[in-house]
Amino acid sequence: MTQNSETNTKKASGATPERQKIFSGIKSTGIPTLGSFLGAISNWEKLSAEYDCLYCVVDLHAITIRQNPKELRDYGRNMLAWLIALGLDPEKNILYYQSQVPAHAELSWILNCYTYMGELGRMTQFKDKSAKNEDNINAGLFTYPVLMAADILLYQANLVPVGDDQRQHIELCRDVAGRFNKIYGDVFTMPEAYVPPVGARIMDLQTPSDKMSKSDENANGCILLSDSPDVIIKKFKRAVTDSDNTVKFAEDKPGISNLLTIYACMTGKKIAHCEAEFADAGYGAFKQAVGEAVAQNLAPYQEKHARLMADIGELDAIAAKGAKKAAEAAEKTLAKVKEAIGFVV
Ligand code: AQP
Numbered sequence: 001m002t003q004n005s006e007t008n009t010k011k012a013s014g015a016t017p018e019r020q021k022i023f024s025g026i027k028s029t030g031i032p033t034l035g036s037f038l039g040a041i042s043n044w045e046k047l048s049a050e051y052d053c054l055y056c057v058v059d060l061h062a063i064t065i066r067q068n069p070k071e072l073r074d075y076g077r078n079m080l081a082w083l084i085a086l087g088l089d090p091e092k093n094i095l096y097y098q099s100q101v102p103a104h105a106e107l108s109w110i111l112n113c114y115t116y117m118g119e120l121g122r123m124t125q126f127k128d129k130s131a132k133n134e135d136n137i138n139a140g141l142f143t144y145p146v147l148m149a150a151d152i153l154l155y156q157a158n159l160v161p162v163g164d165d166q167r168q169h170i171e172l173c174r175d176v177a178g179r180f181n182k183i184y185g186d187v188f189t190m191p192e193a194y195v196p197p198v199g200a201r202i203m204d205l206q207t208p209s210d211k212m213s214k215s216d217e218n219a220n221g222c223i224l225l226s227d228s229p230d231v232i233i234k235k236f237k238r239a240v241t242d243s244d245n246t247v248k249f250a251e252d253k254p255g256i257s258n259l260l261t262i263y264a265c266m267t268g269k270k271i272a273h274c275e276a277e278f279a280d281a282g283y284g285a286f287k288q289a290v291g292e293a294v295a296q297n298l299a300p301y302q303e304k305h306a307r308l309m310a311d312i313g314e315l316d317a318i319a320a321k322g323a324k325k326a327a328e329a330a331e332k333t334l335a336k337v338k339e340a341i342g343f344v345v
Helices: 034-047 067-085 101-113 117-121 125-132 139-154 163-182 231-237 254-267 271-277 283-309 312-341
Strands: 023-025 052-057 093-097 159-160 191-195
Touching: 023 034, 023 125, 023 139, 034 052, 034 067, 034 159, 034 254, 052 067, 052 101, 052 312, 067 312, 093 231, 093 312, 101 139, 101 231, 101 312, 117 139, 117 163, 125 139, 139 163, 139 312, 159 163, 163 191, 231 283, 254 271, 254 283
Parallel strands: 023 052, 023 159, 052 093, 159 191
Antiparallel strands: none
8 A cells, every 4th residue: 555645645744644534435246255245344443543435325326227125225225234234333434325425416417528438438447337238338337447436536636445346447437537537737735546455356266266245146156145054154165166177377277366365364364374274284174274264253243234134224324424524625616616617617
Protein backbone atom coordinates (compact mmCIF):
# COMPACT_ATOMS: atom_id res chain seq x y z
CA MET A 1 0.00 0.00 0.00
CA THR A 2 1.32 3.42 -0.83
CA GLN A 3 0.37 6.22 1.47
CA ASN A 4 1.25 9.21 -0.67
CA SER A 5 -1.74 11.22 0.38
CA GLU A 6 -1.03 11.04 4.11
CA THR A 7 0.78 14.34 4.00
CA ASN A 8 -1.95 15.95 1.85
CA THR A 9 -4.51 15.61 4.58
CA LYS A 10 -2.38 16.86 7.43
CA LYS A 11 -3.34 20.29 8.59
CA ALA A 12 -0.77 23.03 9.22
CA SER A 13 2.03 21.87 11.52
CA GLY A 14 1.00 21.42 15.12
CA ALA A 15 -2.64 20.71 14.28
CA THR A 16 -4.19 17.25 14.67
CA PRO A 17 -4.01 15.42 11.35
CA GLU A 18 -7.37 14.75 9.71
CA ARG A 19 -8.30 11.10 9.42
CA GLN A 20 -8.03 9.77 5.89
CA LYS A 21 -11.13 8.56 4.10
CA ILE A 22 -12.00 5.20 2.63
CA PHE A 23 -14.75 4.35 0.17
CA SER A 24 -15.54 0.94 -1.23
CA GLY A 25 -18.61 -0.80 -2.61
CA ILE A 26 -20.08 -4.18 -3.36
CA LYS A 27 -22.80 -5.09 -5.86
CA SER A 28 -26.05 -6.61 -4.67
CA THR A 29 -26.03 -9.22 -7.42
CA GLY A 30 -26.12 -12.29 -5.18
CA ILE A 31 -24.78 -13.73 -1.96
CA PRO A 32 -21.18 -12.60 -1.41
CA THR A 33 -18.46 -15.15 -2.05
CA LEU A 34 -15.37 -16.18 -0.18
CA GLY A 35 -13.56 -14.16 -2.88
CA SER A 36 -15.25 -10.85 -2.06
CA PHE A 37 -14.74 -11.59 1.66
CA LEU A 38 -10.98 -12.25 1.37
CA GLY A 39 -10.24 -9.79 -1.43
CA ALA A 40 -12.22 -6.88 -0.06
CA ILE A 41 -14.55 -7.04 2.97
CA SER A 42 -12.04 -8.57 5.41
CA ASN A 43 -9.74 -5.63 4.68
CA TRP A 44 -12.57 -3.13 5.04
CA GLU A 45 -13.01 -4.40 8.56
CA LYS A 46 -9.27 -4.17 9.33
CA LEU A 47 -8.95 -0.64 7.96
CA SER A 48 -12.07 0.72 9.60
CA ALA A 49 -10.30 1.49 12.91
CA GLU A 50 -7.82 3.88 11.30
CA TYR A 51 -9.93 5.63 8.67
CA ASP A 52 -13.28 7.35 8.22
CA CYS A 53 -15.05 4.77 6.11
CA LEU A 54 -18.03 4.62 3.81
CA TYR A 55 -19.06 1.19 2.57
CA CYS A 56 -21.82 1.05 0.04
CA VAL A 57 -24.09 -1.62 -1.42
CA VAL A 58 -23.81 -0.50 -5.04
CA ASP A 59 -27.26 -1.41 -6.31
CA LEU A 60 -27.06 1.08 -9.21
CA HIS A 61 -24.09 -0.92 -10.49
CA ALA A 62 -26.05 -4.14 -9.99
CA ILE A 63 -28.65 -3.22 -12.66
CA THR A 64 -26.04 -3.19 -15.43
CA ILE A 65 -27.04 -6.88 -15.57
CA ARG A 66 -30.81 -7.55 -15.64
CA GLN A 67 -32.12 -8.18 -12.09
CA ASN A 68 -35.40 -9.51 -10.76
CA PRO A 69 -36.93 -6.71 -8.57
CA LYS A 70 -37.69 -8.91 -5.56
CA GLU A 71 -34.30 -10.59 -5.69
CA LEU A 72 -32.49 -7.28 -6.04
CA ARG A 73 -34.17 -5.94 -2.90
CA ASP A 74 -33.45 -9.17 -1.00
CA TYR A 75 -29.84 -9.28 -2.16
CA GLY A 76 -29.41 -5.64 -1.12
CA ARG A 77 -30.63 -6.25 2.43
CA ASN A 78 -28.72 -9.50 2.60
CA MET A 79 -25.53 -7.75 1.53
CA LEU A 80 -25.94 -5.03 4.13
CA ALA A 81 -26.48 -7.71 6.77
CA TRP A 82 -23.33 -9.51 5.60
CA LEU A 83 -21.26 -6.33 5.87
CA ILE A 84 -22.39 -5.85 9.46
CA ALA A 85 -22.03 -9.56 10.30
CA LEU A 86 -18.49 -9.54 8.93
CA GLY A 87 -17.50 -6.84 11.40
CA LEU A 88 -18.44 -3.44 9.99
CA ASP A 89 -20.00 -1.61 12.90
CA PRO A 90 -22.66 0.81 11.58
CA GLU A 91 -21.88 3.18 14.45
CA LYS A 92 -18.28 3.52 13.25
CA ASN A 93 -18.71 3.17 9.47
CA ILE A 94 -21.21 4.75 7.10
CA LEU A 95 -23.14 1.87 5.52
CA TYR A 96 -25.79 2.60 2.90
CA TYR A 97 -27.41 1.82 -0.45
CA GLN A 98 -26.04 3.71 -3.46
CA SER A 99 -29.56 4.26 -4.88
CA GLN A 100 -30.52 6.20 -1.74
CA VAL A 101 -27.92 8.92 -2.40
CA PRO A 102 -28.79 10.68 -5.70
CA ALA A 103 -25.43 12.49 -5.85
CA HIS A 104 -23.81 9.27 -7.15
CA ALA A 105 -25.88 9.34 -10.35
CA GLU A 106 -25.53 13.11 -10.70
CA LEU A 107 -21.74 13.17 -10.46
CA SER A 108 -21.60 10.12 -12.71
CA TRP A 109 -23.35 12.05 -15.48
CA ILE A 110 -20.93 14.95 -15.08
CA LEU A 111 -17.88 12.67 -15.15
CA ASN A 112 -19.22 10.93 -18.28
CA CYS A 113 -18.44 14.19 -20.03
CA TYR A 114 -14.79 13.94 -18.95
CA THR A 115 -14.26 10.27 -19.85
CA TYR A 116 -13.35 9.01 -23.31
CA MET A 117 -15.08 6.16 -25.17
CA GLY A 118 -11.65 4.65 -25.92
CA GLU A 119 -10.81 4.48 -22.20
CA LEU A 120 -14.05 2.69 -21.39
CA GLY A 121 -13.71 0.31 -24.32
CA ARG A 122 -10.39 -0.92 -22.93
CA MET A 123 -11.86 -2.04 -19.59
CA THR A 124 -11.41 -5.79 -19.08
CA GLN A 125 -14.58 -6.10 -17.01
CA PHE A 126 -16.64 -4.51 -19.82
CA LYS A 127 -15.21 -6.99 -22.31
CA ASP A 128 -15.84 -9.96 -19.97
CA LYS A 129 -19.37 -8.94 -19.00
CA SER A 130 -20.28 -8.12 -22.63
CA ALA A 131 -19.14 -11.58 -23.70
CA LYS A 132 -21.30 -13.16 -20.96
CA ASN A 133 -24.38 -10.95 -21.65
CA GLU A 134 -24.46 -10.65 -25.42
CA ASP A 135 -28.19 -9.89 -25.44
CA ASN A 136 -27.87 -6.96 -23.00
CA ILE A 137 -24.72 -4.93 -23.69
CA ASN A 138 -26.27 -1.75 -22.33
CA ALA A 139 -24.78 1.74 -21.96
CA GLY A 140 -24.65 1.30 -18.16
CA LEU A 141 -22.33 -1.68 -18.54
CA PHE A 142 -20.06 0.52 -20.66
CA THR A 143 -20.08 3.50 -18.28
CA TYR A 144 -19.92 1.34 -15.11
CA PRO A 145 -16.39 2.62 -14.28
CA VAL A 146 -17.57 6.25 -14.48
CA LEU A 147 -20.21 5.58 -11.83
CA MET A 148 -17.51 3.88 -9.78
CA ALA A 149 -15.28 6.96 -10.17
CA ALA A 150 -18.18 9.13 -9.00
CA ASP A 151 -18.69 6.87 -5.95
CA ILE A 152 -15.08 7.33 -4.89
CA LEU A 153 -14.54 11.00 -5.80
CA LEU A 154 -17.79 12.18 -4.15
CA TYR A 155 -16.30 11.40 -0.75
CA GLN A 156 -12.77 12.62 -1.50
CA ALA A 157 -11.58 9.11 -0.61
CA ASN A 158 -7.85 8.62 -0.12
CA LEU A 159 -7.94 4.85 -0.22
CA VAL A 160 -10.15 2.31 -2.01
CA PRO A 161 -9.75 -1.26 -0.72
CA VAL A 162 -10.64 -3.61 -3.57
CA GLY A 163 -9.78 -6.98 -5.06
CA ASP A 164 -7.29 -7.21 -7.90
CA ASP A 165 -10.03 -7.19 -10.59
CA GLN A 166 -10.88 -3.58 -9.73
CA ARG A 167 -7.36 -2.13 -10.18
CA GLN A 168 -8.05 -1.03 -13.76
CA HIS A 169 -11.20 0.84 -12.69
CA ILE A 170 -9.30 2.71 -9.97
CA GLU A 171 -6.64 3.69 -12.52
CA LEU A 172 -9.40 5.08 -14.76
CA CYS A 173 -10.88 6.95 -11.80
CA ARG A 174 -7.48 8.54 -11.16
CA ASP A 175 -7.17 9.52 -14.84
CA VAL A 176 -10.61 11.16 -14.83
CA ALA A 177 -9.93 12.96 -11.52
CA GLY A 178 -6.57 14.16 -12.80
CA ARG A 179 -8.16 15.44 -16.04
CA PHE A 180 -10.90 17.27 -14.14
CA ASN A 181 -8.44 18.78 -11.63
CA LYS A 182 -6.18 19.93 -14.47
CA ILE A 183 -9.05 21.93 -15.97
CA TYR A 184 -10.68 23.26 -12.79
CA GLY A 185 -8.06 23.15 -10.02
CA ASP A 186 -7.87 20.80 -7.04
CA VAL A 187 -11.50 19.65 -6.83
CA PHE A 188 -10.94 15.94 -6.21
CA THR A 189 -8.61 14.05 -3.88
CA MET A 190 -6.53 11.56 -5.86
CA PRO A 191 -7.52 8.10 -4.57
CA GLU A 192 -5.29 5.05 -4.33
CA ALA A 193 -6.20 1.39 -4.58
CA TYR A 194 -5.48 -0.83 -1.60
CA VAL A 195 -5.12 -4.39 -2.89
CA PRO A 196 -4.17 -6.98 -0.26
CA PRO A 197 -0.85 -8.87 -0.68
CA VAL A 198 -2.59 -12.26 -0.26
CA GLY A 199 -6.16 -13.06 -1.33
CA ALA A 200 -6.57 -10.26 -3.90
CA ARG A 201 -7.84 -12.72 -6.52
CA ILE A 202 -9.52 -15.86 -5.23
CA MET A 203 -10.11 -18.20 -8.13
CA ASP A 204 -13.03 -20.41 -9.07
CA LEU A 205 -12.67 -23.90 -7.56
CA GLN A 206 -13.74 -25.62 -10.81
CA THR A 207 -12.00 -23.28 -13.27
CA PRO A 208 -8.97 -21.91 -11.42
CA SER A 209 -8.11 -19.64 -14.36
CA ASP A 210 -11.29 -17.60 -13.63
CA LYS A 211 -12.06 -15.33 -10.68
CA MET A 212 -14.55 -16.71 -8.15
CA SER A 213 -17.78 -14.77 -8.80
CA LYS A 214 -21.17 -14.67 -7.12
CA SER A 215 -22.92 -14.91 -10.50
CA ASP A 216 -20.91 -18.02 -11.38
CA GLU A 217 -22.89 -20.52 -13.43
CA ASN A 218 -21.24 -23.56 -11.85
CA ALA A 219 -22.23 -23.47 -8.17
CA ASN A 220 -19.42 -25.89 -7.28
CA GLY A 221 -16.79 -23.35 -8.29
CA CYS A 222 -17.89 -20.78 -5.81
CA ILE A 223 -18.08 -20.69 -2.01
CA LEU A 224 -21.00 -18.51 -0.92
CA LEU A 225 -20.75 -17.06 2.57
CA SER A 226 -24.11 -18.69 3.34
CA ASP A 227 -22.98 -22.23 2.37
CA SER A 228 -23.39 -24.83 5.14
CA PRO A 229 -20.26 -26.62 6.48
CA ASP A 230 -21.20 -29.79 4.55
CA VAL A 231 -21.60 -27.91 1.28
CA ILE A 232 -18.33 -26.02 1.83
CA ILE A 233 -16.37 -29.21 2.50
CA LYS A 234 -17.99 -30.98 -0.48
CA LYS A 235 -17.10 -28.08 -2.80
CA PHE A 236 -13.46 -28.11 -1.65
CA LYS A 237 -13.27 -31.90 -2.05
CA ARG A 238 -14.39 -31.48 -5.67
CA ALA A 239 -11.98 -28.60 -6.36
CA VAL A 240 -9.97 -29.02 -9.57
CA THR A 241 -6.25 -29.53 -8.88
CA ASP A 242 -3.55 -31.38 -10.87
CA SER A 243 -2.00 -34.83 -10.94
CA ASP A 244 1.34 -34.46 -9.15
CA ASN A 245 -0.03 -34.60 -5.57
CA THR A 246 2.42 -32.01 -4.15
CA VAL A 247 0.99 -29.19 -2.07
CA LYS A 248 3.07 -26.35 -3.48
CA PHE A 249 2.38 -22.77 -4.60
CA ALA A 250 3.42 -22.51 -8.27
CA GLU A 251 2.30 -20.81 -11.46
CA ASP A 252 1.66 -24.13 -13.18
CA LYS A 253 -0.49 -25.32 -10.22
CA PRO A 254 -3.35 -22.75 -10.20
CA GLY A 255 -5.84 -24.98 -8.35
CA ILE A 256 -3.51 -25.91 -5.49
CA SER A 257 -2.08 -22.36 -5.31
CA ASN A 258 -5.62 -21.04 -4.93
CA LEU A 259 -6.38 -23.51 -2.12
CA LEU A 260 -3.11 -22.59 -0.39
CA THR A 261 -4.03 -18.90 -0.60
CA ILE A 262 -7.44 -19.60 0.92
CA TYR A 263 -5.94 -21.74 3.69
CA ALA A 264 -3.31 -19.08 4.45
CA CYS A 265 -5.98 -16.36 4.67
CA MET A 266 -8.21 -18.48 6.89
CA THR A 267 -5.48 -19.51 9.32
CA GLY A 268 -3.31 -16.38 9.23
CA LYS A 269 -0.28 -18.56 8.35
CA LYS A 270 2.34 -17.78 5.69
CA ILE A 271 2.05 -19.75 2.40
CA ALA A 272 5.46 -21.42 3.05
CA HIS A 273 4.25 -22.55 6.46
CA CYS A 274 1.09 -24.05 4.88
CA GLU A 275 3.19 -25.87 2.24
CA ALA A 276 5.34 -27.36 5.02
CA GLU A 277 2.27 -28.38 7.03
CA PHE A 278 0.98 -30.49 4.09
CA ALA A 279 4.34 -31.63 2.69
CA ASP A 280 3.58 -35.26 3.49
CA ALA A 281 -0.18 -35.12 2.95
CA GLY A 282 -2.06 -36.02 -0.23
CA TYR A 283 -4.50 -33.67 -1.94
CA GLY A 284 -7.48 -35.38 -0.27
CA ALA A 285 -6.34 -34.51 3.27
CA PHE A 286 -5.30 -31.00 2.19
CA LYS A 287 -8.66 -30.23 0.56
CA GLN A 288 -10.50 -31.54 3.63
CA ALA A 289 -8.41 -29.24 5.87
CA VAL A 290 -9.07 -26.19 3.68
CA GLY A 291 -12.81 -26.92 3.70
CA GLU A 292 -12.87 -27.32 7.47
CA ALA A 293 -10.90 -24.10 8.03
CA VAL A 294 -13.31 -22.15 5.82
CA ALA A 295 -16.43 -23.70 7.40
CA GLN A 296 -15.15 -23.00 10.93
CA ASN A 297 -14.24 -19.43 10.07
CA LEU A 298 -17.58 -18.62 8.47
CA ALA A 299 -19.82 -20.20 11.15
CA PRO A 300 -19.92 -17.23 13.60
CA TYR A 301 -20.52 -14.76 10.76
CA GLN A 302 -23.37 -16.91 9.45
CA GLU A 303 -25.02 -16.92 12.89
CA LYS A 304 -24.74 -13.15 13.17
CA HIS A 305 -26.07 -12.71 9.63
CA ALA A 306 -29.16 -14.82 10.44
CA ARG A 307 -29.83 -12.68 13.55
CA LEU A 308 -29.56 -9.46 11.53
CA MET A 309 -31.88 -10.74 8.80
CA ALA A 310 -34.54 -11.42 11.42
CA ASP A 311 -35.09 -7.65 11.79
CA ILE A 312 -35.45 -6.07 8.35
CA GLY A 313 -36.88 -2.87 9.89
CA GLU A 314 -33.66 -2.34 11.83
CA LEU A 315 -31.53 -3.04 8.73
CA ASP A 316 -33.51 -0.50 6.69
CA ALA A 317 -33.14 2.05 9.49
CA ILE A 318 -29.34 1.54 9.55
CA ALA A 319 -29.21 2.08 5.78
CA ALA A 320 -31.40 5.20 5.95
CA LYS A 321 -29.17 6.71 8.66
CA GLY A 322 -26.07 5.86 6.59
CA ALA A 323 -27.58 7.38 3.44
CA LYS A 324 -28.34 10.63 5.26
CA LYS A 325 -24.74 10.97 6.46
CA ALA A 326 -23.34 9.97 3.06
CA ALA A 327 -25.60 12.46 1.26
CA GLU A 328 -24.36 15.32 3.47
CA ALA A 329 -20.74 14.55 2.59
CA ALA A 330 -21.54 13.96 -1.09
CA GLU A 331 -23.44 17.24 -1.48
CA LYS A 332 -20.35 19.20 -0.38
CA THR A 333 -18.27 17.73 -3.21
CA LEU A 334 -21.09 18.08 -5.71
CA ALA A 335 -21.47 21.78 -4.86
CA LYS A 336 -17.74 22.26 -5.39
CA VAL A 337 -17.92 20.47 -8.75
CA LYS A 338 -20.91 22.51 -9.97
CA GLU A 339 -19.28 25.76 -8.93
CA ALA A 340 -16.05 24.79 -10.72
CA ILE A 341 -17.85 23.82 -13.94
CA GLY A 342 -19.87 27.04 -14.04
CA PHE A 343 -23.39 25.90 -13.21
CA VAL A 344 -25.60 28.48 -11.56
CA VAL A 345 -25.67 27.32 -7.94
N1 AQP B 1 -12.74 -13.68 -6.43
C1 AQP B 1 -12.39 -12.56 -5.84
N2 AQP B 1 -11.18 -12.44 -5.26
C2 AQP B 1 -10.83 -11.28 -4.64
N3 AQP B 1 -11.62 -10.20 -4.55
C3 AQP B 1 -12.83 -10.28 -5.12
N4 AQP B 1 -13.84 -9.40 -5.22
C4 AQP B 1 -14.87 -9.97 -5.88
N5 AQP B 1 -14.55 -11.23 -6.23
C5 AQP B 1 -13.28 -11.44 -5.79
C6 AQP B 1 -13.81 -8.04 -4.69
O1 AQP B 1 -14.98 -7.84 -3.93
C7 AQP B 1 -15.40 -6.47 -4.02
C8 AQP B 1 -16.85 -6.41 -4.36
O2 AQP B 1 -17.04 -6.94 -5.66
P1 AQP B 1 -18.43 -6.78 -6.40
O3 AQP B 1 -19.37 -7.80 -5.89
O4 AQP B 1 -18.90 -5.39 -6.33
O5 AQP B 1 -18.06 -7.00 -7.89
P2 AQP B 1 -17.30 -8.14 -8.62
O6 AQP B 1 -15.82 -7.96 -8.46
O7 AQP B 1 -17.79 -8.13 -10.03
O8 AQP B 1 -17.77 -9.46 -7.85
P3 AQP B 1 -18.44 -10.73 -8.47
O9 AQP B 1 -18.62 -11.71 -7.36
O10 AQP B 1 -17.67 -11.20 -9.66
O11 AQP B 1 -19.87 -10.17 -8.87
P4 AQP B 1 -20.70 -10.45 -10.18
O12 AQP B 1 -20.70 -11.94 -10.37
O13 AQP B 1 -22.03 -9.89 -9.91
O14 AQP B 1 -20.01 -9.73 -11.28
C9 AQP B 1 -14.51 -5.83 -5.08
O15 AQP B 1 -13.52 -5.06 -4.44
C10 AQP B 1 -13.89 -6.99 -5.79
O16 AQP B 1 -12.61 -6.68 -6.29
